[in-house]
Amino acid sequence: MSAPTGSVPGPRPEPPTGPEPTAGRSPRSLARRRRREALLRFAREYARNRAGMFGLVSLLVIGALALTAPLFIDQTHLTVTGAPGDPFQPPGGDHPLGTDNFGRSVLDLIIWGARVSLTVGLLATFVSVSLGTLAGITAGHFGSSGGTGGRVVASIIMRVTDWFLVLPTLVLAVALAAVLPRGTGTIILAIGLTVWPATARLVRAQTLAVEARPYVERARALGGGHAHVMGWHVLPNVMPVVLAQTTLLVATSIIAESTLAFLGMGDPTTISWGALLQAARTSGAISAGIWWYIVPPGLAIAVVALSFTLCGRAVEAVINPRLRRRS
Amino acid sequence: MSAETDPQTSTVGTDTDETPILRAEAVEVAFSSGVGPGGGRGTARAVDGVDLDVAAGEIVALVGESGCGKTTLARTLLGLERPTGGRVLFEGAPLSHRSRDLRDYRRRVQLVQQDPMGSLNPRRTVYESVVEGLRIHEGTTVDEYERVARALSRAGLRPPERFLSRYPHELSGGQRQRVVIAGALILDPEVLVADEPVASLDASVRGEILRLMLELRENLGLSALVATHDLGLAWNIADRVAVMYLGRVVEVGTVEEVLSAPEHPYTRALLSVLPDSGVEEGPVVLGGEPPDPKRVPTGCRFHPRCPVLASGEAARAGVADMCTSVDPEVLAGGPGHRTACHWAARVGGPESPRTVEGPMSS
Numbered sequence: 001m002s003a004p005t006g007s008v009p010g011p012r013p014e015p016p017t018g019p020e021p022t023a024g025r026s027p028r029s030l031a032r033r034r035r036r037e038a039l040l041r042f043a044r045e046y047a048r049n050r051a052g053m054f055g056l057v058s059l060l061v062i063g064a065l066a067l068t069a070p071l072f073i074d075q076t077h078l079t080v081t082g083a084p085g086d087p088f089q090p091p092g093g094d095h096p097l098g099t100d101n102f103g104r105s106v107l108d109l110i111i112w113g114a115r116v117s118l119t120v121g122l123l124a125t126f127v128s129v130s131l132g133t134l135a136g137i138t139a140g141h142f143g144s145s146g147g148t149g150g151r152v153v154a155s156i157i158m159r160v161t162d163w164f165l166v167l168p169t170l171v172l173a174v175a176l177a178a179v180l181p182r183g184t185g186t187i188i189l190a191i192g193l194t195v196w197p198a199t200a201r202l203v204r205a206q207t208l209a210v211e212a213r214p215y216v217e218r219a220r221a222l223g224g225g226h227a228h229v230m231g232w233h234v235l236p237n238v239m240p241v242v243l244a245q246t247t248l249l250v251a252t253s254i255i256a257e258s259t260l261a262f263l264g265m266g267d268p269t270t271i272s273w274g275a276l277l278q279a280a281r282t283s284g285a286i287s288a289g290i291w292w293y294i295v296p297p298g299l300a301i302a303v304v305a306l307s308f309t310l311c312g313r314a315v316e317a318v319i320n321p322r323l324r325r326r327s
Numbered sequence: 328m329s330a331e332t333d334p335q336t337s338t339v340g341t342d343t344d345e346t347p348i349l350r351a352e353a354v355e356v357a358f359s360s361g362v363g364p365g366g367g368r369g370t371a372r373a374v375d376g377v378d379l380d381v382a383a384g385e386i387v388a389l390v391g392e393s394g395c396g397k398t399t400l401a402r403t404l405l406g407l408e409r410p411t412g413g414r415v416l417f418e419g420a421p422l423s424h425r426s427r428d429l430r431d432y433r434r435r436v437q438l439v440q441q442d443p444m445g446s447l448n449p450r451r452t453v454y455e456s457v458v459e460g461l462r463i464h465e466g467t468t469v470d471e472y473e474r475v476a477r478a479l480s481r482a483g484l485r486p487p488e489r490f491l492s493r494y495p496h497e498l499s500g501g502q503r504q505r506v507v508i509a510g511a512l513i514l515d516p517e518v519l520v521a522d523e524p525v526a527s528l529d530a531s532v533r534g535e536i537l538r539l540m541l542e543l544r545e546n547l548g549l550s551a552l553v554a555t556h557d558l559g560l561a562w563n564i565a566d567r568v569a570v571m572y573l574g575r576v577v578e579v580g581t582v583e584e585v586l587s588a589p590e591h592p593y594t595r596a597l598l599s600v601l602p603d604s605g606v607e608e609g610p611v612v613l614g615g616e617p618p619d620p621k622r623v624p625t626g627c628r629f630h631p632r633c634p635v636l637a638s639g640e641a642a643r644a645g646v647a648d649m650c651t652s653v654d655p656e657v658l659a660g661g662p663g664h665r666t667a668c669h670w671a672a673r674v675g676g677p678e679s680p681r682t683v684e685g686p687m688s689s
Binding site: 030031033034213214215217218219220221222223224225228232233236237 | 405407426429430431433434437438440441442445446447448450451452454455459460463464491492494507510511514
């Protein structure tokens with residue numbers, strides 16, 4: 001990972017005084033040490049951001065719960081037939097958050113649902129960020145230094161991006177989810193394919209800024225080709241932005257997944273937060289006033305989305321010193 | 328030819344037996360700006376027909392004010408800009424812009440940029456920045472470390488181990504420029520094209536970098552083209568000087584010829600504002616607007632600002648009409664002292680500032 005060394009003034013490491021104890025060290029290990037230092041600096045800066053730390057801690061807790069869920073939740077209790085309680089038991093006793101219309105513990109369902117929601121959120125983000133970064137760097141690089149042909153390619157890419165950008169995300173995702181076979185993979189793909197244009201625009205803008213720097217010209221004068229410039233110079237310099245964008249996109253993806261599931265586009269057999277909400281609606285929990293079936297999944301979505309957003313903002317603030325003063 | 332060769336340097340024509348290592352032949356670079364607000368339409372002729380030779384082991388300075396096309400010419404010589412006319416020859420063979428040929432070419436001709444602050448990637452260590460060229464051309468080699476260390480110490484960063492893991496923001500301007508030079512030297516180039524190599528450095532560092540370039544020429548037989556607006560720099564480092572004005576070379580010759588006995592009014596004006604210039608008429612401050620490469624004046628491109636034309640000396644010499652209507656021919660780029668000026672050609676070229684009085688008193 002490339003820590004944001006250059007753009008973060010902040011507390012710089014003391015320039016080593018005197019001859020460094022470099023004897024016997026390869027430049028590679030030296031570079032690795034420098035990178036570790038930069039990472040530590042980043043962590044220290046991040047730790048100062050209270051909202052960011054809150055987001056990080058809550059994400060770690062939720063992540064740990066989701067990962068270890070099979071250890072303390074009996075999966076048969078999550079099936080309709082193996083439900084441990086009576087339908088619509090209010091919170092208390094054995095079931096801290098009550099039960100649903102089949103008698104399953106809502107708390108168990110929510111913890112289990114986190115697995116699907118987080119997986120979909122992260123994978124869909126990965127798909128869209130990779131797609132967006134690829135499109136953005138390609139368009140930015142060839143648009144600025146690829147000659148006439150490059151400009152044509154770049155504008156084609158950007159017009160496609162624009163086309164995806166103006167399509168209503170939800171409608172497109174619903175259409176994709178309806179056409180493709182049902183399943184979690186489809187949801188990931190549908191979300192990934194619809195939220196990438198914003199990333200592409202962002203990365204392209206950053207790429208254009210990097211391309212205008214003299215060191216890119218120097219790289220070309222040294223004989224570096226397109227791949228060299230994009231991989232060696234542009235990518236490390238857009239990575240911080242991509243990273244911040246990633247954390248923000250996870251929240252969007254989780255909400256999109258919940259929306260699709262709530263609209264009945266998801267796989268009905270998987271338990272996710274959106275699916276829980278939909279089940280609550282179809283079972284009449286809303287009209288019956290069964291709040292413990294409706295509020296917790298919604299809250300879970302809100303908390304995770306908020307946590308990711310807080311983390312993303314904190315990363316952004318550390319990377320961009322101009323934002324730091326305000327946060 | 329309006330720009331007659333000065334009789335004192337009749338060595339022109341003897342240069343044909345030795346091909347210059349780098350040669351610009353009638354190079355033209357024009358930028359057409361799109362339809363923009365504020366009447367930005369038109370074609371800017373940044374380089375408008377330049378012949379220039381750089382012989383092996385020679386340092387040629389390209390001087391001129393900001394915006395006269397020095398940087399564009401330097402970039403064109405490296406193939407970073409495609410000339411819209413003319414061609415660049417390397418060892419007598421025209422430069423091909425096919426990417427494979429360019430790659431090979433850029434191994435042998437290296438660029439040192441104007442701004443050492445920006446020419447290093449802030450996210451790369453010194454080692455990574457220096458090794459970049461090597462990796463591009465040879466991939467990861469076994470003796471990579473030794474070669475990086477050697478290039479750094481050649482560029483005056485000693486001991487090299489101290490700098491390998493530094494990031495650019497931890498270095499001073501002079502050290503960064505040395506890193507850039509080391510990055511250029513690692514490929515053992517034959518020609519260095521330096522674009523204002525010391526413009527943003529303070530005086531003491533400037534001296535070090537210049538000494539370094541002279542050392543490199545001595546030790547490695549490097550040829551160099553140094554674009555600069557600093558005549559003092561040209562005086563200290565160069566063998567030959569080409570003075571550029573609005574995209575064209577207006578005077579070319581050895582340092583002594585051009586800077587001690589300038590013929591072109593533009594060169595004289597440039598020199599006259601130096602504190603200890605030998606020009607006797609005192610500082611000549613050029614009037615008029617800075618030139619716009621989108622509207623190159625007719626005739627001699629310098630005539631709207633030419634002090635000789637304005638003072639009526641050109642009229643007395645009987646060339647005032649030519650100045651405003653006849654474009655002086657493009658100067659050849661080889662050795663010899665040549666000036667693209669009707670007046671200087673007519674008057675015979677002032678050997679020293681004193682001879683200017685000649686036509687005036689008669």
